[in-house]
Amino acid sequence: MENTDKSLLDAHRQGDATAFAELVRRYGNSLLGYLMRMCGNREQAEDFFQETFKRVHEKAHTLRGEQFKSWLFTIATRVAIDGLRRRRRLQVVSLTQKVDCAEGRCAIAVADASCEPSQEAVRAEQKEQVRLAIESLPDRQRATLVLAYYEQLSYKEVAEVLSCSVGTVKTQMYRALKTLSQRLPDVLE
Amino acid sequence: MKGHLTNKELIEYQFKLASDVQMKGVAEHLEGCAKCREHLEQLKRKFSALDLLREDVEVSEDLISQVIEQAGQPVQPKILSIWRTRWARAAAAVLMVGLMFLFVRLSGEGRRYEPVQKTDKVIVKKPLGPARDRPAERLLVAQANEEKAELEEEFEQPSGHGVLASAEPGPAEPGPPFAPASAIELVVLPRRDKVQLTIYNSADLTLVRERRNLTLKKGWNWLQFMWANTLIDPTSLNLEPLEKADNIDIQQLVFPARLRELGRWLIRSEVSGQVPFEITYFTSGLSWRAFYMGTLSQDEKKMYLQGYVRVGNSSGEDYEKAQTRLIVGKVHLLDEIAELARRQYPYGSPWPIAHGGRYDYSGRMAGDEISLDELNLGWSGVNGFFQEEGKLRRREIIKEGLSEYFLYTIEGTDTIADKWGKRLLSFEAEDVNVTSLYKYDEERWGNQTVRFVSFANDEDHNLGETPIPNGNVKIYSQADEPVSPSASRCGQGYLSYVGGTGIKYIPVNEEIELNLGPARLVKVEPKSMDFKTDNYMFDHKGNISGWDEIRTWQIEIANTRELPIEIEITRGFDTAYWTLQADIPYEKHDVTHARFKLNLEPRSKQEFGYTVTTYHGVREEVIP
Numbered sequence: 131m132e133n134t135d136k137s138l139l140d141a142h143r144q145g146d147a148t149a150f151a152e153l154v155r156r157y158g159n160s161l162l163g164y165l166m167r168m169c170g171n172r173e174q175a176e177d178f179f180q181e182t183f184k185r186v187h188e189k190a191h192t193l194r195g196e197q198f199k200s201w202l203f204t205i206a207t208r209v210a211i212d213g214l215r216r217r218r219r220l221q222v223v224s225l226t227q228k229v230d231c232a233e234g235r236c237a238i239a240v241a242d243a244s245c246e247p248s249q250e251a252v253r254a255e256q257k258e259q260v261r262l263a264i265e266s267l268p269d270r271q272r273a274t275l276v277l278a279y280y281e282q283l284s285y286k287e288v289a290e291v292l293s294c295s296v297g298t299v300k301t302q303m304y305r306a307l308k309t310l311s312q313r314l315p316d317v318l319e
Numbered sequence: 320m321k322g323h324l325t326n327k328e329l330i331e332y333q334f335k336l337a338s339d340v341q342m343k344g345v346a347e348h349l350e351g352c353a354k355c356r357e358h359l360e361q362l363k364r365k366f367s368a369l370d371l372l373r374e375d376v377e378v379s380e381d382l383i384s385q386v387i388e389q390a391g392q393p394v395q396p397k398i399l400s401i402w403r404t405r406w407a408r409a410a411a412a413v414l415m416v417g418l419m420f421l422f423v424r425l426s427g428e429g430r431r432y433e434p435v436q437k438t439d440k441v442i443v444k445k446p447l448g449p450a451r452d453r454p455a456e457r458l459l460v461a462q463a464n465e466e467k468a469e470l471e472e473e474f475e476q477p478s479g480h481g482v483l484a485s486a487e488p489g490p491a492e493p494g495p496p497f498a499p500a501s502a503i504e505l506v507v508l509p510r511r512d513k514v515q516l517t518i519y520n521s522a523d524l525t526l527v528r529e530r531r532n533l534t535l536k537k538g539w540n541w542l543q544f545m546w547a548n549t550l551i552d553p554t555s556l557n558l559e560p561l562e563k564a565d566n567i568d569i570q571q572l573v574f575p576a577r578l579r580e581l582g583r584w585l586i587r588s589e590v591s592g593q594v595p596f597e598i599t600y601f602t603s604g605l606s607w608r609a610f611y612m613g614t615l616s617q618d619e620k621k622m623y624l625q626g627y628v629r630v631g632n633s634s635g636e637d638y639e640k641a642q643t644r645l646i647v648g649k650v651h652l653l654d655e656i657a658e659l660a661r662r663q664y665p666y667g668s669p670w671p672i673a674h675g676g677r678y679d680y681s682g683r684m685a686g687d688e689i690s691l692d693e694l695n696l697g698w699s700g701v702n703g704f705f706q707e708e709g710k711l712r713r714r715e716i717i718k719e720g721l722s723e724y725f726l727y728t729i730e731g732t733d734t735i736a737d738k739w740g741k742r743l744l745s746f747e748a749e750d751v752n753v754t755s756l757y758k759y760d761e762e763r764w765g766n767q768t769v770r771f772v773s774f775a776n777d778e779d780h781n782l783g784e785t786p787i788p789n790g791n792v793k794i795y796s797q798a799d800e801p802v803s804p805s806a807s808r809c810g811q812g813y814l815s816y817v818g819g820t821g822i823k824y825i826p827v828n829e830e831i832e833l834n835l836g837p838a839r840l841v842k843v844e845p846k847s848m849d850f851k852t853d854n855y856m857f858d859h860k861g862n863i864s865g866w867d868e869i870r871t872w873q874i875e876i877a878n879t880r881e882l883p884i885e886i887e888i889t890r891g892f893d894t895a896y897w898t899l900q901a902d903i904p905y906e907k908h909d910v911t912h913a914r915f916k917l918n919l920e921p922r923s924k925q926e927f928g929y930t931v932t933t934y935h936g937v938r939e940e941v942i943p
Contacts (some may be wrong), residue, residue: 158378
């Protein structure tokens with residue numbers, strides 16, 4: 131029988147190193163995906179990922195009744211929003227990410243395309259447009275959209291993560307979708 | 320439901336944002352309304368673009384290992400988190416004052432006045448987040464000023480300017496402690512006492528030397544240095560005690576794993592108390608450039624020349640009250656400092672740091688070597704230069720030769736904040752004799768006359784103290800009578816812009832010619848008056864084997880200026896085989912060119928003619 135999140139966290143509290151590793155592996159992909167969509171940059175997302183699990187480790191004893199997943203995403207959201215705010219304030223430019231422009235991404239996509247380079251190029255450009263559209267959303271709206279749409283959390287779970295009411299989540303979601311309906315590209319059939 | 324569904328209703332329906340009742344109503348409407356169904360399909364297609372980003376993201380094993388390893392570190396208990404809040408600190412301060420008052424009253428000493436001894440703050444740092452997330456001003460932990468100290472717990476302690484926290488306070492341990500992996504119980508550095516910048520203009524390189532007073536404890540001490548968001552080269556960091564060196568040993572500089580953009584020095588001290596230290600490192604992002612302003616006299620025979628330097632800072636770090644020194648000369652570097660500074664981890668340094676902390680350049684300098692000793696970087700002469708016998712005077716830039724380089728030291732100190740620039744006067748020379756010369760050379764400048772001003776960097780020209788670094792020069796001319804003699808001297812007469820150009824490094828006793836661009840008031844007009852061929856030669860088959868071409872030119876020069884001018888006209892013949900008959904003297908400039916020099920009176924015209932014969936084929940042999 132698979133260990134539950136709670137049992138793993140309990141084991142971690144008792145000093146079982148493997149329990150924490152299992153939690154990281156269990157939610158790692160989903161969390162990194164969330165953070166990447168939140169900040170649009172893998173390097174930054176990995177930093178946030180580390181910071182999130184660092185806080186999980188440090189605050190494991192504070193988790194009471196709530197679901198681990200919601201709690202994890204709550205921490206991640208705080209880390210991401212704080213980090214993005216700081217990044218905006220500092221205007222940090224990624225120096226290791228050589229290609230950081232839309233053209234560059236497209237160029238890479240073209241180079242990687244196994245077939246139909248022209249279609250791949252258009253697709254890459256559309257992906258970039260989607261990414262930029264999502265990136266342009268306010269932090270709370272973006273978090274709501276990513277959690278509800280990409281992470282498939284229910285609105286109730288999103289409300290738990292964002293520590294707000296379901297009504298607020300729906301409002302944020304609607305606003306995000308309304309904005310996106312004007313900014314998303316028309317995709318290829 | 321009346322009419323058609325709105326966008327809002329459709330979005331809410333599609334993403335289940337509406338209430339159950341509304342959802343049901345919309346579903347019923349859609350069943351009977353093809354237009355709304357079509358509209359909904361359009362919306363679905365639009366939002367399907369979101370799925371382009373629905374790709375699987377996989378966490379790398381490295382990242383998982385790092386996270387797990389990070390979790391392996393013991394959780395640091397929070398230290399005095401109550402001090403985070405302002406009210407708690409305020410309450411504590413009131414309590415402290417009250418207790419002190421009581422103590423003084425009870426001890427009976429309170430009636431006698433005693434000066435209050437100033438105490439310095441000791442700041443105990445909390446665990447920090449990743450260094451890269453911290454602002455640039457956190458470069459050194461100790462730079463935390465009082466505003467920023469809100470994140471920190473503060474205590475009052477009658478100590479020196481800063482505290483170097485022991486890894487394990489108490490008696491000296493026999494062996495060094497393990498390098499802490501997280502930012503705990505580390506050094507708090509005080510503000511810089513002095514800082515000296517030596518900026519090279521040929522490379523993006525600055526040597527920073529800063530002096531700070533640290534308070535050491537007997538035993539092992541850790542000192543943390545952060546360079547997040549700056550362009551400091553971590554491989555160049557060096558720390559040295561300026562006093563009590565026999566009792567203090569800088570054991571190692573550690574770059575802790577998993578922590579970025581910070582390094583920690585392990586210091587073994589046999590003494591406790593305040594010790595001045597010097598930290599040196601290279602940084603990128605500081606630069607300086609020279610530029611010049613020349614004002615020609617009305618007769619254009621003299622020039623008032625002012626040299627300036629502009630120091631700019633984009634290094635990410637503020638340097639307050641820094642003594643600034645500028646190096647003129649080319650430095651050969653194997654690495655770009657900016658690249659080193661931006662590396663994720665400083666390991667694998669290509670610059671070995673020699674034992675004792677002094678830099679060993681021998682491996683990286685090809686031919687041109689500079690060492691710190693050679694730079695003679697003394698601290699003397701930093702302060703108190705600006706007031707002499709109660710009179711303020713302009714600061715000077717002191718220049719001195721240095722091997723292949725030249726060192727300019729800006730007098731006094733300057734605060735060079737990040738993203739700021741500062742312009743300083745480097746030198747000024749009055750009555751520099753200059754020569755104005757107009758040149759006409761179609762091959763180089765087309766049919767425009769170009770104006771030049773030349774002078775020499777020597778004593779005869781009131782210059783020659785130092786080489787003149789490369790930079791831009793702008794030349795102005797006094798266009799009208801000055802308002803007053805003093806205004807004239809100060810260059811406050813009516814000025815007109817004559818032209819500008821870039822100059823290269825001018826060594827002492829070398830001449831410099833400034834190209835001020837096209838001169839519209841001096842016209843040169845060559846006219847072709849005649850062309851003929853002559854002296855045909857034939858080979859044994861009757862083919863042409865040689866001939867002469869004879870061209871006659873008339874050159875008209877018009878000087879519409881109010882001043883006499885000297886002009887140099889260069890004519891090219893496209894062959895080395897030519898002879899010339901001219902109305903005026905000429906000089907053979909090179910194998911294919913002849914040069915005429917003329918002097919023209921104000922508002923005058925002059926003409927001269929010449930006939931050039933060029934020899935081709937076997938006729939070339941005519942030329943001896």
